Amino acid sequence: MAVLPVNDSASFDDDGRPKRTGTFWTASAHIITAVIGSGVLSLAWAIAQLGWIAGPSVMLLFAFIGYYTSCLLADCYRSGDPVNGKRNQTYMHAVRSLLGETQMVACGVMQYINMIGIMIGYTIASSISMMAIKRSNCFHSSGGKNPCHISSNPFMLSFGVVEIILSQIPNFDQIWWLSTVAAIMSFTYSTIGLSLGVAQVAENGSFKGTLSGISVGTITQTEKIWRSFQALGDIAFAYSFAIVLIEVQDTIRCPPSEAKTMKKAIGFSIALTTIFYVLCGSMGYAAFGNTAPGNLLTGFGFYNPFWLLDIANVAIVIHLIGAYQVFSQPVYAFVEKKVAQAWPDSMIITKEYKLSFFSSRSYNINLFRLVWRTLFVCFTTIVSMLLPFFNDIVGIIGALQFWPMTVYFPVQMYIVQKKVPKWSVKWICIQTMSMGCLLVSLAAAVGSINGVMLDLKVYKPFKTMY
Numbered sequence: 250m251a252v253l254p255v256n257d258s259a260s261f262d263d264d265g266r267p268k269r270t271g272t273f274w275t276a277s278a279h280i281i282t283a284v285i286g287s288g289v290l291s292l293a294w295a296i297a298q299l300g301w302i303a304g305p306s307v308m309l310l311f312a313f314i315g316y317y318t319s320c321l322l323a324d325c326y327r328s329g330d331p332v333n334g335k336r337n338q339t340y341m342h343a344v345r346s347l348l349g350e351t352q353m354v355a356c357g358v359m360q361y362i363n364m365i366g367i368m369i370g371y372t373i374a375s376s377i378s379m380m381a382i383k384r385s386n387c388f389h390s391s392g393g394k395n396p397c398h399i400s401s402n403p404f405m406l407s408f409g410v411v412e413i414i415l416s417q418i419p420n421f422d423q424i425w426w427l428s429t430v431a432a433i434m435s436f437t438y439s440t441i442g443l444s445l446g447v448a449q450v451a452e453n454g455s456f457k458g459t460l461s462g463i464s465v466g467t468i469t470q471t472e473k474i475w476r477s478f479q480a481l482g483d484i485a486f487a488y489s490f491a492i493v494l495i496e497v498q499d500t501i502r503c504p505p506s507e508a509k510t511m512k513k514a515i516g517f518s519i520a521l522t523t524i525f526y527v528l529c530g531s532m533g534y535a536a537f538g539n540t541a542p543g544n545l546l547t548g549f550g551f552y553n554p555f556w557l558l559d560i561a562n563v564a565i566v567i568h569l570i571g572a573y574q575v576f577s578q579p580v581y582a583f584v585e586k587k588v589a590q591a592w593p594d595s596m597i598i599t600k601e602y603k604l605s606f607f608s609s610r611s612y613n614i615n616l617f618r619l620v621w622r623t624l625f626v627c628f629t630t631i632v633s634m635l636l637p638f639f640n641d642i643v644g645i646i647g648a649l650q651f652w653p654m655t656v657y658f659p660v661q662m663y664i665v666q667k668k669v670p671k672w673s674v675k676w677i678c679i680q681t682m683s684m685g686c687l688l689v690s691l692a693a694a695v696g697s698i699n700g701v702m703l704d705l706k707v708y709k710p711f712k713t714m715y
Contacts, residue, residue: 474572482693
């Protein structure tokens with residue numbers, strides 16, 4: 250192994266950074282990886298709380314809102330001129346250039362807390378899928394006689410080791426291949442879940458479910474309200490990827506303008522994900538009705554064919570590995586930029602080493618990046634093991650950030666950027682939409698807080714036995 254000097258690139262963009270190489274396809278892969286999470290498998294449960302009318306209608310409504318506000322945000326990547334204006338390389342930069350320092354600080358706090366929360370949630374979710382593989386095989390081999398209790402800690406540690414390795418990829422632009430693989434995996438397990446739902450409906454001979462969802466009597470009136478709030482939040486958050494939108498857009502090459510390419514990628518990605526969301530959620534509800542499990546594949550809504558369930562859960566794990574990187578790379582970039590600005594002459598922080606293996610392939614290694622990213626992944630892994638119900642906490646974080654990050658900031662920045670007159674028809678319409686989304690965010694937060702309160706009653710640190 251030889252250590253070689255790093256050669257500087259001769260090609261740079263207008264902001265002095267190396268030429269961006271992202272395309273419509275790489276941007277779409279990043280968006281799909283960020284948007285389609287394993288939560289798609291819980292949409293049947295969400296529809297069960299709302300019923301056949303409200304469930305799919307709410308999905309289509311939030312698909313439109315997600316598309317519209319994302320396009321507004323895409324227009325804010327460059328300040329002023331959409332082709333030659335100053336680039337805003339991160340969401341925070343865009344907020345600062347259009348709304349000022351105070352709102353930038355608020356945006357940054359919400360953005361990075363939510364990203365870290367999502368990464369912890371992905372660690373927990375991946376361990377649940379890995380345990381589901383182990384348990385389904387255990388059930389199969391014992392004929393259902395063995396309860397197959399398994400600790401999730403070893404699986405979380407395994408996930409953490411993989412992420413430590415992948416976290417050494419220097420920047421967002423270089424994980425396009427990982428996002429592509431993850432996007433393919435998301436469609437793989439979604440298709441399997443959809444197919445199993447169709448098969449179950451065929452076996453039942455009819456569609457299950459009711460127009461208004463699970464009825465009062467089966468559960469109390471209070472539970473119906475809490476669950477409906479949670480379902481609204483689950484569906485709204487399923488289209489929320491605004492926290493990484495500007496960072497994804499910053500990987501796209503120009504010309505054509507980044508906003509033009511990004512809007513095409515947004516439209517394509519949301520249309521594709523909405524089709525899968527509606528089909529998976531609806532067929533899952535049609536298969537199980539008001540008893541639809543929280544997760545069709547890991548909640549043992551299905552037991553057979555167990556080998557197909559194993560393939561689906563492997564696909565979930567691979568997707569979450571890629572999705573973790575989509576949300577972690579902006580965090581890494583933010584910290585490393587601040588540290589480099591504070592200690593610009595430190596060799597440990599700024600020097601890149603090119604490691605050549607067997608004279609065929611080389612990799613850039615930075616000592617600070619190696620140590621800090623490893624420690625960060627260790628932190629998210631330990632928190633995941635400490636708080637096995639953290640997904641409910643992520644629900645609260647998601648509820649609190651959905652309105653400001655997905656709706657409020659894009660709307661306010663667009664108004665400033667395009668100079669939309671106050672009290673004009675357009676101004677009134679987008680502000681009304683914003684207020685409506687605020688109410689959804691608050692309702693979902695209340696539902697998630699109720700779930701955490703129930704979890705705390707039986708909470709034991711590091712107790713992750715299922």
